[in-house]
Amino acid sequence: MRFCRECGAKLFYDRTLKEYVCKSCGLTYTFQDLVIGSDRILTEDKYKKDERKKIRKEYLEWWLSKK
Ligand SMILES: [Zn+2]
Known part of the structure; x- marks a missing residue:
C-alpha cells in the first residue's frame, strides 16, 4: 500500500492513467515518483x-x- 506524500491518505492505482491517485487531495504519482x-x-x-x-x-x- 502506498500513501500520499502530501496528506498521507491511501493512494489508488488508476489502470487507465497508469498512475497512483490520491482521492483525498487529488495528487497523482507515477510508480517512479513513489520509488525513486x-x-x-x-x-x-x-x-x-x-x-x-x-x-x-x-x-x-x-x-x-x-x-
Ligand atoms: Zn493526498
Whole structure:
C-alpha cells in the first residue's frame, strides 16, 4: 500500500492513467515518483520552505529597522 506524500491518505492505482491517485487531495504519482528518491524530494521541499521563511524574516527585519 502506498500513501500520499502530501496528506498521507491511501493512494489508488488508476489502470487507465497508469498512475497512483490520491482521492483525498487529488495528487497523482507515477510508480517512479513513489520509488525513486522520495526522501530526497521531501528534503528539498523542506529546505526550500525553510529558505523562503528565512528570506521573508530577513526582509521583515530590514523593513522594520528602516523605521
Ligand atoms: Zn493526498
